[in-house]
Amino acid sequence: MPAAFAWAETLHTFGVTGTNGKTSTCALIGACLRADGRHVLTVGTTGAFIDDASVPKGKSFADFTALMHRAHLAGCRDVVVEATSYGLQLGYARRWRFDLGVFTNLSPDHLKTHGTWENYLAAKAQLFLHLGPGRPMVLNAGDLHATYIDKATPADVRRLWFHVPSRGPAHAPPELQAAAVELDADGTRIVLAPSPLAEALGGELRIRMVGEIFAENALAAALACLAADVPAASIVRGLAELPGVPGRFEVLARRPIVAVDYAHSPDALRRTCRTARALARGRVIVVFGAGGDSTPDKRGPMGAIVAAEADLGVITNDNPRREDPRAIAAMIEAGARGVAGGASMRVILDRRAAIERAIADAGPDDVVVVAGMGHEATQRVGNEVRPFSDREEVLRITGGA
Secondary structure, three states: OOOOOHHHHHOEEEEEEOOOOHHHHHHHHHHHHHHOOOOEEEEEOOEEEEOOEEEOOOOOHHHHHHHHHHHHHOOOOEEEEEOOHHHHHOOHHHHOOOOEEEEOOOOOOOHHHHOOHHHHHHHHHHHHHOOOOOOEEEEEOOOHHHHHHHHHOOOOOEEEEEEOHHHOOOOOOOOEEEEEEEEEOOEEEEEEOOOHHHHHOOOEEEEOOOOHHHHHHHHHHHHHHHHOOOOHHHHHHHHHHOOOOOOOOEEEEEOOEEEEEOOOOHHHHHHHHHHHHHHOOOOEEEEEOOOOOOOHHHHHHHHHHHHHHOOEEEEOOOOOEOOOHHHHHHHHHHHHHOOOOOOEEEEOOOHHHHHHHHHHHOOOOOEEEEEOOOOOOEEEEOOEEEEOOHHHHHHHHHOOO
């Protein structure tokens, strides 16, 4: 597939799609490329950046191509794009050449946009269907949905698989696999199972992000960069040096540990709870809700997950939009009640008050996770967009780490 414009031939574009982990995987790929001395444009949920400088990204395909041209003029030769299901449904993968695709995972989300689960998966698959002969795609061997994408993608696209056993058994032989994942409040150590690529990377990887989901993201980033001929030493250094991604299990205080995380789907929330459990010497307390006007079917399962995985859940507003916050909370609470012997649940719809109460109730050995909004700086209630930041609230209450 030719580039969309003559000047775009100079750009090598990584596309990353999936339900969870897109932003973190993009940031990790960008860090590896920059460790190799390259200028990089990264485009994702948290914004667009040429190296460390924030640049406007806009919302249309014309804005997207203008941003790419700006990166070209700035000397970038590598671009890392968080490929959303909405953008892929609009045809971005047909209109812009992606040179490499990464699939992180898939779980129910955005069903109001796509209508059905099958449409959601089909939108994600667009990234890989248009890669072109010989281009690499990086797939999560622990996610069954990756096998559907594999079957739908032309045989002349090169397959590369990664695997972290906590997601489940591998559905394809992985080129890069975690043999063990070790967590503490300062980051994650990934011991690699023996393989030629693991040997090239020195047998282990370290990242400053906390959680097994980030181990998956790190393996995906490493495999993508190896496929793009980035030196292994640059990959190891880039992964280790990235300070983290705002709002992705971001530890903001230590006694108790208080973390802010963007988890807003059942799968992501389960993994966030388990990360908190691995760090906790005491209780796990989770502040969470669910967004309005989007995927009501996930609310009960989210309540059940917190009931099963935590010691105390505080149900609160996320972005209720035009739905009744009490009705959203009731659906979450109903899911939690279905778990025998599960965590205690409270409903405090004022998000600021919910965060304050959870931290006030925590002991020094507990872990408090404020989940759902992550890096976001606003909250949508009715037709209003109100300033609100979980990060700022946690820092205000705790004084920081």
